[in-house]
Amino acid sequence: MSLAHPVLEGNRLALARLLTQIENDSEEGREALNELFPHTGRAHLIGVTGAPGTGKSSLVNHLALYYRRLPRGPARQVAIVAVDPSSPFTGGAILGDRVRMRDLAGDSGVFIRSMASRGSLGGLALATTGVVQALDAAGFEIILIETVGAGQAEVDIARLAHTTLVIEAPGLGDDIQAIKAGILEIADVLVVNKADRPGVEITERALRGMLQLAHPTPHIFRNHYRDHTLGDTLSENTPATDPIIWVPPIQRTIAIEGQGIPELAKAIAKHYQHIKNTGELRRRERSRLRSELDNLLRESLVARWRATVSQEAYDQALHNLVRREISPRQAVDQLLSGGLS
Amino acid sequence: MSLAHPVLEGNRLALARLLTQIENDSEEGREALNELFPHTGRAHLIGVTGAPGTGKSSLVNHLALYYRRLPRGPARQVAIVAVDPSSPFTGGAILGDRVRMRDLAGDSGVFIRSMASRGSLGGLALATTGVVQALDAAGFEIILIETVGAGQAEVDIARLAHTTLVIEAPGLGDDIQAIKAGILEIADVLVVNKADRPGVEITERALRGMLQLAHPTPHIFRNHYRDHTLGDTLSENTPATDPIIWVPPIQRTIAIEGQGIPELAKAIAKHYQHIKNTGELRRRERSRLRSELDNLLRESLVARWRATVSQEAYDQALHNLVRREISPRQAVDQLLSGGLS
Numbered sequence: 001m002s003l004a005h006p007v008l009e010g011n012r013l014a015l016a017r018l019l020t021q022i023e024n025d026s027e028e029g030r031e032a033l034n035e036l037f038p039h040t041g042r043a044h045l046i047g048v049t050g051a052p053g054t055g056k057s058s059l060v061n062h063l064a065l066y067y068r069r070l071p072r073g074p075a076r077q078v079a080i081v082a083v084d085p086s087s088p089f090t091g092g093a094i095l096g097d098r099v100r101m102r103d104l105a106g107d108s109g110v111f112i113r114s115m116a117s118r119g120s121l122g123g124l125a126l127a128t129t130g131v132v133q134a135l136d137a138a139g140f141e142i143i144l145i146e147t148v149g150a151g152q153a154e155v156d157i158a159r160l161a162h163t164t165l166v167i168e169a170p171g172l173g174d175d176i177q178a179i180k181a182g183i184l185e186i187a188d189v190l191v192v193n194k195a196d197r198p199g200v201e202i203t204e205r206a207l208r209g210m211l212q213l214a215h216p217t218p219h220i221f222r223n224h225y226r227d228h229t230l231g232d233t234l235s236e237n238t239p240a241t242d243p244i245i246w247v248p249p250i251q252r253t254i255a256i257e258g259q260g261i262p263e264l265a266k267a268i269a270k271h272y273q274h275i276k277n278t279g280e281l282r283r284r285e286r287s288r289l290r291s292e293l294d295n296l297l298r299e300s301l302v303a304r305w306r307a308t309v310s311q312e313a314y315d316q317a318l319h320n321l322v323r324r325e326i327s328p329r330q331a332v333d334q335l336l337s338g339g340l341s
Numbered sequence: 342m343s344l345a346h347p348v349l350e351g352n353r354l355a356l357a358r359l360l361t362q363i364e365n366d367s368e369e370g371r372e373a374l375n376e377l378f379p380h381t382g383r384a385h386l387i388g389v390t391g392a393p394g395t396g397k398s399s400l401v402n403h404l405a406l407y408y409r410r411l412p413r414g415p416a417r418q419v420a421i422v423a424v425d426p427s428s429p430f431t432g433g434a435i436l437g438d439r440v441r442m443r444d445l446a447g448d449s450g451v452f453i454r455s456m457a458s459r460g461s462l463g464g465l466a467l468a469t470t471g472v473v474q475a476l477d478a479a480g481f482e483i484i485l486i487e488t489v490g491a492g493q494a495e496v497d498i499a500r501l502a503h504t505t506l507v508i509e510a511p512g513l514g515d516d517i518q519a520i521k522a523g524i525l526e527i528a529d530v531l532v533v534n535k536a537d538r539p540g541v542e543i544t545e546r547a548l549r550g551m552l553q554l555a556h557p558t559p560h561i562f563r564n565h566y567r568d569h570t571l572g573d574t575l576s577e578n579t580p581a582t583d584p585i586i587w588v589p590p591i592q593r594t595i596a597i598e599g600q601g602i603p604e605l606a607k608a609i610a611k612h613y614q615h616i617k618n619t620g621e622l623r624r625r626e627r628s629r630l631r632s633e634l635d636n637l638l639r640e641s642l643v644a645r646w647r648a649t650v651s652q653e654a655y656d657q658a659l660h661n662l663v664r665r666e667i668s669p670r671q672a673v674d675q676l677l678s679g680g681l682s
Binding site for chain 1: 371374375378379381382392393470626627630631633634637638639641642643645646658659662663665666667668669670671672673676677
C-alpha cells in the first residue's frame, strides 16, 4: 500500500519512511512519487550554498526558526534538506541533525532530512529531486535545500531551487575568489555571514565588484551609484527596480545571533515575487523538470541495456580493454552492436 | 588525417590541437584516441586536491619544477592538467596558466592544460580521461592532475590517478574538518602546505586523528607509536612497512619557497613503488578503465536513443510533465515505450 495517501494527510512517520524509499529508489517510492506529483508545485524552494566555514548550517537553522515564528501571519511549514555530496563514503549525515535539533526539536512544523551521496553525484541529484517533491506534496511551504562544497553540486542545487542564496564570510583563504566567479552566477541573493568579523567590507566590496562583472548592465551601475553616492535622489528619474533584471542584493547576517535574518527573509520573499511576476518561475520550473526527465531517461536507458547484454560479453570487453587491445570507445562500439543483435 | 602520429612523435602543436578535439568530443579526437590507446599506461598519474586556500597550484608548480630539475638522473617529462569543475559558466581557465608560466615558460618538457566544466561534471570527467590518455601516449612520464573544489569531483579524480595528494593548510575555516572526513579516504599522501603558518601542529594532529579513524588497524597505531614515542627502537621487532597496507604519510611543505618538495616527491615515488609491488596499480587501472567504459556506455546509449525518438514526442512528454498531468517517471515510461515501437 502506497505511502502517498498518509503523506498527503500529514502523517510525518509515513513521510520519513517514504523519503527512505525514495533514497533507495525502490518501486514503492517510485509509485508513491507518481501519485504525489500532481500535488507538487506549491512550495518555495530555497537553495543555500557556499564554501566551508561560511556558517551555512547556522543560517539555515535561523531562517527556519524565523519562518516558524513570523512576527505577523501564521507560521510556515518548513522543511530542511541538507545535502552532502562531499561525503560519498561515510553515508552518514555529517551536517548534524542533532545540532539543529536543539533549537527546532519538538516542532512538528519543521522537518529535517540529511542526505549523503552514495556513489554518484547523479544519483544524489535524482534522490534530492524526489525528496523535495515529496516534501512539497506533503504541504511544506518553505523547503530549504542546503549543500556543502563548491562545484557542480551547487549548480545542480540551483537548478532545483527557485531562490538560491550564496553564502560568504570574511577572511576565508586566497582562492575563494576564483571559486566565487562561477558560483556567483547562480546567486539570487548574496549573504555575507559572520558580518561581525574583520574584513566584512573587503568581502562585500569583492562581491560587488564581481556582480558588476557578472551583470554588466547600465542598470546595475545605476543601482550602485544610487546606493552608495547619492542616496535615493536618483530614484525619481530612474526606476529603482528594473521589472526584468534581478540584481542579487547583498545581505549581511550574523546567523548564530539571528542578526539580519528578518531582512534576509524579506529579500528572499522579494525574489520569489519577482520571479512570479516576470514569468521566470515558470521558466525555472520547466527547465528543472526537463533536467529531471533527462536524468531519469539516462538512468533508465542504462538499466534497460544492461538487461540485454550478458555479463560474459561485458567482462570480455573489459578484459580486452585492460590488456589495451581495444580502446574504451572501441569497447563501447563492440558492446552496443552485440547488445542489440 | 589523424593527429595520433605527430603526437606520438612529440609534436607539441599537434598535441595541443588534439586536446582541443578531445575536449570538443569530435570524431577526429575519438579516432586519434583509439590509435593512441595502445601507447598509454606508462605515465605516473598524480592527483592533487584540496580545499581553496591550501595552495594547490603553487604546490603543483613546484613539484613540476622539481621533476624538471632532478638532483640526480635525467629530467622527467611533466604534464599538468588543471581541472576546474566549479567553473561551469566562464568556460575559462581560472587556475591561471599565465601565473605558472613565469616559472615554467620556455621549458618544452612541461605541458600545461587547463580544463573547465562545460555543463556536466560527467562530461568533464570523460574529457579529462581522454586528455590524460593523450598526454600519457605522448610520452609524459609524470602527469599532475589538479582539481579545485571539494566533493565528488575529487573522488572522480582519485579514480583517475595512481597517487592522490590531499592538500591541507593551517587555519582554514571551521567545518573543513567535516569535509576532510570524506576526502581523507582518497588520500595516498597528505600534505600540510603553508607549514610556516601558526596552527600547523593542530592541523597535523587533526589529520593524524582522522587517519586513525580511517585506518583503524593495529599496524597504524604501531607506526604512530614508533614515530612519536620510541623513535626507531620498536622497528626491530615490528616491520616498519606493512607489505599490504599503505598508511598515508603526512608531509609538511611551504610550496612557494620550494620547502619540503623533494621529500614530498620521495613519498610520491614510494607510493608508486608500493602499488606496483602489491598489485594495487593493476587493480586501480582496471577499476579506472571500467568506470570509463561505463561512462562512455551511458553517453552512447543516450545519444543512440535520442536518434530514435522524435522531437515532437519528447516535447509532448515535457509539456504534459510541466502541466503536472504525468510524473517524471511516467514521462520516461511513455518516451521509452514510444521510442522503440
